[in-house]
Amino acid sequence: MNKRAVVIRESSLSDSQAVLNLYKYVAETPGGLARLAFEVTPVYVENFLSAASLRGLGLVAEIDGEIAGEIHGYSPEIFCFSHVLTDLTIAVAPAQQGTGVGRLLFAEFLRRVAEDRPHISRVELIARESNTRALAFYESLGFVREGELRGRILNADGSLENDIPMALTPGSGLSSMLFS
Ligand SMILES: CC(C)(COP(=O)(O)OP(=O)(O)OC[C@H]1O[C@@H](n2cnc3c(N)ncnc32)[C@H](O)[C@@H]1OP(=O)(O)O)[C@@H](O)C(=O)NCCC(=O)NCCS
Secondary structure: OOOOOEEEEEOOHHHHHHHHHHHHHHHOOOOOOOOOHHHOOHHHHHHHHHHHHHHEEEEEEEEOOEEEEEEEEEOOOOHHHOOEEEEEEEEEOHHHOOOOHHHHHHHHHHHHHHHHOOOOOEEEEEEEOOOHHHHHHHHHOOOEEOOOEEEEEEOOOOOEEEEEEEEEOOOOOOHHHHOO
């Protein structure tokens, strides 16, 4: 665990440039984020920061005043999905990965969802099958695999791999505490 203080706070549009830099940096290592670095654009970042603040939740983790991690999720704009937080994405700066920032961010995200957003009863994400550490991380938080989306990911070398949909719902693991 990193000994430096980690400050977690809600994100806002004024974080766009720092979050853009973070995502570009994280996307340079293949196998994690779905987007390639050149696909991390200002519009992409502004859209998710804005959606998170309007219809969901976005948090950043700061270390020494620098954004070292970000997590967001939001509800789609139609009524039938208004209880769902989707497009959940988390990224931690490569230099900070493996030091506990991601777990802190995600736990705080779920705590705030449970406490402040009682209308949310499903939190969902998708992770590629080869990202086994991320899949195990999500399972440790109570997410449950809901099958496999076969050949959904096209890798840079031309190979296809499965994408794994996961969700935290009232019936799954930790969620019984979160959604009680
Ligand atoms: C996945 C990620 C958000 C985890 O954040 P982190 O700060 O590195 O994780 P933590 O140190 O809090 O550890 C939490 C778990 O994440 C896993 N993890 C650590 N480093 C990881 C890495 N580079 N890639 C994937 N998972 C990682 C560990 O297995 C750890 O489990 P443990 O606590 O049982 O040991 C972060 O590593 C990351 O941004 N990876 C690249 C982008 C990515 O894969 N995003 C998720 C796409 S679905």
